[in-house]
Amino acid sequence: MSVTDPAGTPVFEFRNVSAYRGGTLVFDGLDLRIEKGENTAILGPNGSGKSTLLKLLSREIYPVHSPGSRMLVYGRDRWNVEELRSGLGMVSNDLQEDYGRYAKGRDVILSGYYSSIDIWPHQCFSPTQLLQADALMRQLGIEGLAERPFGRMSTGQQRRFLLGRALVHTPDALLLDEPTGGLDLSATFQYLDTVRSLMQSGTQLILVTHHLHEIPPEISRVVFLRNGRIVADGDKSTLLDSAGVSGLFGRPVEVIERNGFYQAVPGA
């Protein structure tokens, strides 16, 4: 299902957005616009506001109401939350922690149709939806775990089920929050293969992270976030170097680029 408006509408646009988490003012007048098709990584240190940004988008938290403030997703500021979440496929560590331990693998995928945690007796699934869930499990290499409860899977297996859950609606944009946290090398590379093939077939990726290694080569734009403020925004090839990343994290970092992938090591 597509929820996007005609071409030219940004995926989202924050104008003068302020937001609290508990008693912390995380954003104080944030402006950020991401165009449709613009594969973007939002990078920043711990506590800079990355997860808060995604929670604002998915309406898990709400901004401070003020007349000069707008938060548009696909050009709209009012959304049915279920419809919104089906157009933006999200995977995050928080979702993984909150997800029920007893949900079976196949049901984790199916729960994406209702943006719910596990599936419930009142929910109905069409034969097409059931077939699509099986096809997604095959695509992600997890079909053998269809009956396994979520709490008895490894971190990487859980992550793949949550990716499948996010993909049931064929979302226009995938929003991933530190997707390779807890994954081993093989699972990390498998994640990169999966998101790269999704991007090549037209899914837009918006990634928030502090790990340079999980940025696929297809990402073109990077936004540096620090203390809830955008300190740099532009082409990855220009910004993602040792000086830029050292400034962002406040310590010397050497950035190494190989074949479009990045790594960071301590700088001198």
Ligand SMILES: Nc1ncnc2c1ncn2[C@@H]1O[C@H](COP(=O)(O)OP(=O)(O)OP(=O)(O)O)[C@@H](O)[C@H]1O
């Ligand atoms: N539930 C909460 N109650 C109060 N403050 C919170 C809460 N969650 C987050 N914060 C604060 O909000 C700020 C932004 O947190 P956020 O989780 O968005 O950061 P982040 O960039 O995702 O960090 P990380 O890289 O560690 O995931 C931090 O100062 C954090 O301490």
Ligand SMILES: [Mg+2]
């Ligand atoms: Mg976070």
